[in-house]
Amino acid sequence: MLSLGADLGPEQRREALSRFASEQFDVLVIGGGVVGAGAALDAATRGLSVALVEARDYASGTSSRSSKLVHGGLRYLEQLDFSLVREAQRERSLILNELCPHLARPIPFIYPLQHRGWERLYVGAGIALYDALGRRSGVPRHKHLTRSGARRLFPGLREDALVGAIRYYDGQVDDARHTMTLVRTARRYGAACANSVRVVDFRRCGERVAGAVVRDLESGAELEVRAKHTINAAGVWTDEIQRLVGGRGELRVRASKGVHLVVPRDRIDGTVGVISRTQNSVLFVIPWGGHWIIGTTDTDWILDLAHPAASRSDIDYLLAQANKLLRTRLTRDDIQGVYAGLRPLLAGESDATSRLSREHAVVTPVAGLTIVAGGKYTTYRVMAKDAVDAALQARGAAAPESVTSRVALVGADGFAALWNARERLAAESALEPRRIEHLLRRYGSLLPDLLELIAEDPALGQPLAAAPQYLRAELRYGAEAEGALHLDDLLARRTRISIETFDRGVASAAEAARLAAPVLGWSDDVVAGEIAHYEARVAAERESQDQPDDRTADAARLGAPDVRAGASAPIPGSGGGAGPADGLARDPANRPPRPA
Numbered sequence: 001m002l003s004l005g006a007d008l009g010p011e012q013r014r015e016a017l018s019r020f021a022s023e024q025f026d027v028l029v030i031g032g033g034v035v036g037a038g039a040a041l042d043a044a045t046r047g048l049s050v051a052l053v054e055a056r057d058y059a060s061g062t063s064s065r066s067s068k069l070v071h072g073g074l075r076y077l078e079q080l081d082f083s084l085v086r087e088a089q090r091e092r093s094l095i096l097n098e099l100c101p102h103l104a105r106p107i108p109f110i111y112p113l114q115h116r117g118w119e120r121l122y123v124g125a126g127i128a129l130y131d132a133l134g135r136r137s138g139v140p141r142h143k144h145l146t147r148s149g150a151r152r153l154f155p156g157l158r159e160d161a162l163v164g165a166i167r168y169y170d171g172q173v174d175d176a177r178h179t180m181t182l183v184r185t186a187r188r189y190g191a192a193c194a195n196s197v198r199v200v201d202f203r204r205c206g207e208r209v210a211g212a213v214v215r216d217l218e219s220g221a222e223l224e225v226r227a228k229h230t231i232n233a234a235g236v237w238t239d240e241i242q243r244l245v246g247g248r249g250e251l252r253v254r255a256s257k258g259v260h261l262v263v264p265r266d267r268i269d270g271t272v273g274v275i276s277r278t279q280n281s282v283l284f285v286i287p288w289g290g291h292w293i294i295g296t297t298d299t300d301w302i303l304d305l306a307h308p309a310a311s312r313s314d315i316d317y318l319l320a321q322a323n324k325l326l327r328t329r330l331t332r333d334d335i336q337g338v339y340a341g342l343r344p345l346l347a348g349e350s351d352a353t354s355r356l357s358r359e360h361a362v363v364t365p366v367a368g369l370t371i372v373a374g375g376k377y378t379t380y381r382v383m384a385k386d387a388v389d390a391a392l393q394a395r396g397a398a399a400p401e402s403v404t405s406r407v408a409l410v411g412a413d414g415f416a417a418l419w420n421a422r423e424r425l426a427a428e429s430a431l432e433p434r435r436i437e438h439l440l441r442r443y444g445s446l447l448p449d450l451l452e453l454i455a456e457d458p459a460l461g462q463p464l465a466a467a468p469q470y471l472r473a474e475l476r477y478g479a480e481a482e483g484a485l486h487l488d489d490l491l492a493r494r495t496r497i498s499i500e501t502f503d504r505g506v507a508s509a510a511e512a513a514r515l516a517a518p519v520l521g522w523s524d525d526v527v528a529g530e531i532a533h534y535e536a537r538v539a540a541e542r543e544s545q546d547q548p549d550d551r552t553a554d555a556a557r558l559g560a561p562d563v564r565a566g567a568s569a570p571i572p573g574s575g576g577g578a579g580p581a582d583g584l585a586r587d588p589a590n591r592p593p594r595p596a
């Protein structure tokens, strides 16, 4: 069934659930992160019938918690893995120029040099090769800079932090919005997609997997989704799903935690990003609208997968690393937001997670089930294509080749023309030009949807009182067309208010909930419950960020219940629950006591 509508509102979710119960799909995709969303789009645009289920919210796993870079993997050059870099460069170019130019943009970085002579030669040769592998990718070429040249671009750098620098370009995208837009695009091509729908078991036909048993976490109802082939794209939950099918599982995925801080733009004087080496990883200081993102860490994580917690030591480490570079020291008081994500790494031979490969793997451990894991955000499209290819091959089914390198995401079509007309659009809509630019960068050519909402109800054209960078219409639209089902979805992923304000979204919670209420049918009691859940989440996160280490931070974070009841409880038969390798940590009775 081909649907040209790309909305993900409550009505479409009901329709998807009813299709789950009645159709047999060619492909069922488990996981609405970037890889699962990409796989759903890949399969749908080959003409296959597709169901996509996401247990929590689209992108709520790793795919909203990355450094938000679309990059060719500069550091993989050191491993001399040219094909990996070339592939990522090609994907970067597609994302920036063809697939979603409204959501992604080139971003300049400087790499500060700390040693005279050899370092410029060594790093310069690497970056020149990086540019050469990505030639015709639509970003400017690198440039060598003197110390004063670099400090003109980034006056906030300490004078003793560099002897010179090299400027180069990568890409940037709002990961959560991009993943959600992939889901919308898959829906446009006929996929039935629903969030808050968790796979709790597999359907079997003899030994063969023939779909899944899923639970709608909003209603508690269970139903069976029949599918000729199932693709598991569950990121760090891969092992849990593998255990459901029994056996040892062919892939081992381990989780490595990466933490980022968000600080206001005026705290650091600079116009470009900075990338610098640390002892175990790299430090990024990345411009992000009215903010900077500072990251990241890279440490093993064996605790709760749904809510990885940043501890005090993670935050202190990042501040210390950033302060080695910055003229004006950052303190905890400068921090607006903190987020932690888990890299789904294929378990390799080395124990140091930062040395594990970011490449992906695709396996078909039993008939009817293909598992894809590993990789990185930038190469989601390749992972998705490989997974669908493997699924089709295992079934011996003929289908057209992947076409996703030529399928622009919703909002891309016509974006350039609207961008050129932004002054006129501002005059016609009575919105300031900077507002129109903000909207175009988030919705592209879907902008008229937002303008229509505002025309119908001019109050929606007002900014949110406590987060004036967003219009009230954006919150309404998040519920109406972007699949948000809870306040947390709106404040953490449809907008980024949860990491972009010092109050972490608490001051916007009531206004946002009132805007979503008419669309999602919330009574006053439900509105109050959503706000209470959100406040508890923020309080638990703040508490976790005061704890000295992972275990105590995890315990504090788990003090707030999940707004989707049952989203993180152990799946019977999966041999465990939240954590990948730590049965003790999964059992609440074995958790360390919550810190006072």
Ligand SMILES: Cc1cc2nc3c(=O)[nH]c(=O)nc-3n(C[C@H](O)[C@H](O)[C@H](O)COP(=O)(O)OP(=O)(O)OC[C@H]3O[C@@H](n4cnc5c(N)ncnc54)[C@H](O)[C@@H]3O)c2cc1C
Binding pocket: 030, 031, 032, 033, 034, 035, 036, 053, 054, 055, 056, 057, 058, 059, 060, 061, 062, 063, 064, 065, 066, 067, 068, 069, 070, 071, 197, 198, 199, 200, 233, 234, 235, 236, 237, 241, 256, 257, 258, 259, 296, 340, 341, 342, 343, 344, 373, 374, 375, 376, 377, 378, 379
């Ligand atoms: C700190 C950090 C920084 C990063 N920075 C970058 C970067 O700058 N650039 C880059 O290219 N890559 C980056 N990455 C890597 C990139 O973010 C990940 O590789 C990518 O987001 C993983 O996507 P995924 O779809 O595999 O997993 P996820 O996004 O985690 O999606 C898996 C989904 O499966 C769902 N799920 C699990 N179990 C079930 C079930 N039983 N039923 C239904 N659904 C289920 C989960 O809820 C989840 O939403 C970074 C990663 C981290 C952690």
